[in-house]
Amino acid sequence: MTTRWLTSDEQRAWRAYMAATLLLEDTLDRQLQQDAGMPHLYYSILANLSEAPQRRLRMTDLAERSKITRSRLTYAVARLEKDGLVRREQCPSDRRGSVAALTDEGVAVLERTAPGHVETVRASLFDRLSPEQVGQLEEICARIAGGLVGGAQDGGGPEDVPWKRRSTPCP
Template identity: 75%
Template sequence: MTTRWLTPEEQRAWRAYLAATQLLEDAIDRRLQQDAGMPHLYYSILVHLSEAPERRLRMTGLAERVKITRSRLTYAVARLERDGLVRREGCASDRRGSLALLTEEGAAVLEEAAPGHVEVVRAALFDHLDAEQVGQLEEICGRIARALQGDGDAGCALGELPWRRRSAPCE
C-alpha cells in the first residue's frame, strides 16, 4: 500500500488545526481551573448531565456523549462524586448498569463556571469568525465527526470507538 502523503496545503491546514485546537483546549482548561477548580473534561460531564432528563445518564451513555472510555469516565465521576458534584446510583432495569446524577451542588458549580467558559470560547473562537464561517465550521466538524464515528453515509470509522457499547436504557 502506498502512503498518501499530505500535500503542502493539507499539511498547513493540519498544522493550523492542531495549533488552534490545542491552544483553545488549553485556554478553556486554564479558565475552568481558575473558576471551578476542574478540567474541561469534568465540566463537560456536568454539562451533559445538566442537559439530560432528570439530570441523570447511564454511565455508558455518558461515556459516549463525552467521547471517553468507560474507565476514564469512572475515574472522573469518582472525583466529581468526592467533590459532591455528582452522585452515582444503580440502574433499576439492569443491575450491571449505573447512573450518574448531577447534584444541586454540581448544578451550582456549573452555573457559576459557565459564564467564564462561554467567554473564553467566544473570545478565542467565535469573535474571529463571521456567520458564514461559523456555519462552515459546524459543517466541517460535523462531517469529520460523522466520518470518524462511522455514522450514516459519511464514511467508515477508523477503528472501534472505545466508548461505544450498546446497552439497555435505565428506567
Template identity: 55%
Template sequence: MSPDAPPVPGRLTGEQEHTWRNFVHATRLVEDYLDRCLQRQEGVPHLYYGLLFLLSEAPRRRMRMTELARRAKITRPRLSHAVARLEKLGWARREACPGDRRGQEAVLTDSGREMVARATPGHAAAVRTAVFDSLTPEQAGQLNSICRTIEAGLDREGADLPWLR
C-alpha cells in the first residue's frame, strides 16, 4: 500500500501502514543489534541482560518472578527458562518468597551483579550507536515523547484492548 493511498474501512491508511512497517522493522533491527553485541560481549541475549539489570535495580536485588515477568513483558514460562539459564551461569538464583510457599523470587547473585556492571558500558555504547547517534537532539526528544505516549496508552493496569470492546 502506498503512503498516499486512500483509507480502506477496517485497515490502516497508507501512511499509517508505512509508518507501522518502519517502526516494526526499526525495533527489530535494534533488538537484533543489541542481541549480537551482548552475545559477543557476555555470551547472552539482550533479554537476559535486561532481566539482570531489572534485578540489579530492585530492592535487595530480588523480585517476585511474576513481577519480573510483568516488567520484562514476557510470559512466566519464558522467564522460568531464562532464569534457569541465568542460574546455570551463576548470575541469578530462585528462592521461595517469605510467607508464600508457592511464590518464588529471582535473586541477582554477586557474580550477576558483576556481569551487569561489566556489560553496562558496552550496552550503553550499543544503544547510542543503534539509536541516538542517528538522531538529532530534537528527534531524540520526539522519540522519547512518542514512546511515552504509546506506553501510557498500553502499560496500565487493566488497560483494555480497544479492538475487543
C-alpha cells in the first residue's frame, strides 16, 4: 500500500513537537545539572520515589512509573546510591527483588531543588500556555502515552490490567 504521508498541518505539528521536546528537555537537563548535579531523568526518579508509600519502590515498579527500561534504571540508581540519595534494600518477600529507597539526604536534595525546578518548568511551559492549552496538552499527551507500551514490551492494550500489576513495595 502506498504511504500516507503527513499532511502539511501534520508536518508543522511534527516539526514543532520535535523542536519543543528537544529544547525543553535540554533546558531541564541543564537547569537540574546546574542546581542538583543530575540530569532531569534522575531527578524524576527521585521524585517518583518520594511519592511512593514509604518512599520506596521495587525496581521494576519504579522503572515502569519512570517510563524507562530496567537496565537504564539499574545504572541510574547505582549512581544515585553512590551519591547517597537512594539506598538499595533487599526485598524481603522475593529474594530476587531489590527495593530502591529514598534516603533522608535524597529527600533533602529534592526539597532544596524542587522550587528551582518548578520555576523552570513554569517559565518554559505553563506560564506560556493558557489554562485551556494546559488541558489540551494533558489530553493529547495522555492519548499518546496511552497508545504506547511502557517499560516491558508485553504488548498489552491501552487499558490498565490491575491483576498483572505489582502493588505495594513488599507486602
